[in-house]
C-alpha cells in the first residue's frame with residue numbers, strides 16, 4: 001500500500017475477488033484485478049455494469065464506516081461461498097455508502113464493503129475517506145425539518161421516518177424535527193422563533209404548498225434582519241442564506257420535478273446530504289404597493305386560478321381533485337377581460353421558444369445571473385424598469401394568463417407549462433392564452449403532454465419578462481364599468497356558483513403556487529436567485545458515463 005499526496009492504493013477483497021482500490025482527491029475507484037486485462041480492451045460500459053470496475057466521485061460518498069466482517073455474510077450470500085483462506089486473509093472490513101444513479105433521475109444509496117488484510121490498513125482507509133469528506137464544506141451537518149402530516153396522501157411522517165431519517169443518520173446529520181400542527185405553522189416558526197444560527201439548512205416534508213411556507217418564512221426573516229420592507233415593490237430583497245431541502249410528500253411536487261427531475265424522497269435526501277446547491281428566482285406579488293406573496297413556480301389567472309378555486313373545495317378527495325376540477329373548469333370555458341403590461345427581458349440569453357432546457361449547471365442561468373449581479377453592483381438594476389418606453393401593453397379577453405418561473409413540469413404535464421423556462425435566470429415566462437374555442441383550448445392543453453409546441457397557436461403568445469402587471473377590466477378606470485361594478489361582482493358570484501350558466505364571470509382568481517390571491521389586480525417582479533435549494537437541476541444523462549475514463 002502506498003500513500004502519496006492524499007492517494008491510497010490497496011489490493012482489497014470485494015465479494016470473492018481481489019480489487020485494486022484507489023482513492024485520490026476527487027474519486028474512489030475499484031477494479032477487479034482478475035478482469036483488469038479485459039477492461040482495457042472491452043467497452044468500459046460493459047465492465048462497469050458487471051461490477052468489475054467502478055469509479056465514484058468523493059463528493060458523492062455518503063459515509064464510510066468500519067464493518068464487522070461477519071456482517072458481510074448477512075448482506076450477500078456470495079460472501080459465504082468465499083474460500084476460508086480468503087476470509088482468513090482479509091479479516092477487517094469497511095463499508096462505503098455512495099450515490100448510485102437509477103432510472104428516471106432517481107438516486108439510490110448503494111453500499112460497497114471492502115475487506116482488508118489488517119486492521120491498520122482498514123482504519124487508514126476509513127480515516128482517509130473521512131478526512132476527504134470533512135473537506136466538503138458544502139455539506140449540512142444540522143438541519144431543521146418540518147413535516148406536514150396532512151400533505152398529499154398524508155404519508156409525510158412515514159416517508160420521513162422510513163426513508164429519509166435513516167439516511168440522514170448514516171450521514172451523521174443531526175436534525176430537529178417539527179411535525180406541523182396547523183397551516184402556516186412552519187412559516188410562522190421560521191419567521192419568528194426558530195434559532196436559525198443552529199442550522200445549515202431547512203427541510204420540508206410535504207408538497208409545493210409546504211415549500212412555499214418555508215420560502216415565506218425564510219424570506220420574511222431575512223428581510224426583517226436586513227431591514228428591507230417588502231411592501232415597497234422596488235425593494236432590493238436580500239437572498240436567504242440557508243438552503244432549503246424538499247422531501248416530496250405532496251400532491252404535485254412540482255418543485256422536486258423541476259429541480260431534481262423526480263419526486264423521489266430518497267433522491268431528495270441524497271441531494272441534501274451531499275450538499276447540492278441550486279439557486280432559484282422568486283417573484284414578488286404586490287397589490288397597490290402592498291406585498292401579497294412570493295411565487296416560486298406558477299402564477300395563473302383564468303384557467304389555473306379557476307381549477308385551484310374549485311379544487312380547494314374538494315380537498316377531501318386528495319390529489320384526484322385536480323383532475324376533476326381541471327375537467328370541470330375546462331367545460332365551463334370562462335374567459336376574462338383585462339390588461340396585461342410587461343417588461344420584456346432584454347439583453348439576456350434564451351427565449352421561451354428555445355429547444356434547450358434548464359438542466360444541471362445551466363449555462364443560461366449562469367450567464368444571465370451574472371448580468372444581474374453586474375447591474376446590481378453598478379446599481380443599474382432598475383434602469384430598464386424605470387424606462388417606461390420598454391413596457392408592452394396587451395388588452396384583451398383571456399382564457400388563461402400564466403407566469404412560469406420554471407418549467408412547472410410534473411407527471412400531469414411532462415414538458416411543463418413553459419418547457420424552456422429557467423430556474424435561476426432572473427426571468428419568468430408570461431403565457432397569454434386568448435379567448436378561443438373550447439376545441440382550440442383543448443389542443444393547447446394537450447400539447448403540454450405531447451411533442452407539439454404549445455405556443456405555436458395563433459391564440460397563444462409567450463414573453464420572457466422581468467416584471468408584469470395585470471388589471472382586470474372591472475378594475476380599470478372606466479366610468480361605464482365603475483357604474484356597473486357592484487352589479488358585475490354580484491353577477492360573477494352568481495355565475496361562479498352556477499357553472500351551467502353560459503356567461504363568463506368578470507374576474508377569476510390568481511393561483512399563486514397553489515394559493516389563491518385575494519386580489520386580481522397585481523404587480524409581479526422577478527428577483528434573481530434569492531433562494532437556494534439542496535438540488536442541482538435535472539441531470540441530462542447519468543454522469544458516470546462521462547467522467548469515469550478521466551478518473552481512472
Ligand SMILES: Nc1ncnc2c1ncn2[C@@H]1O[C@H](COP(=O)(O)OP(=O)(O)OP(=O)(O)O)[C@@H](O)[C@H]1O
Nearest residue numbers: 151152180181182206207208209210250251252253
Ligand atoms: N398540520 C397542518 N394542518 C393543516 N394544514 C397544514 C399543516 N401543515 C401544513 N399545512 C398546509 O397544508 C397545505 C398543503 O400542504 P402540501 O403542500 O404539503 O400538500 P399538497 O397540497 O397535498 O401538495 P401540493 O402542494 O404539492 O399540491 C400547505 O399550504 C400547508 O400550509
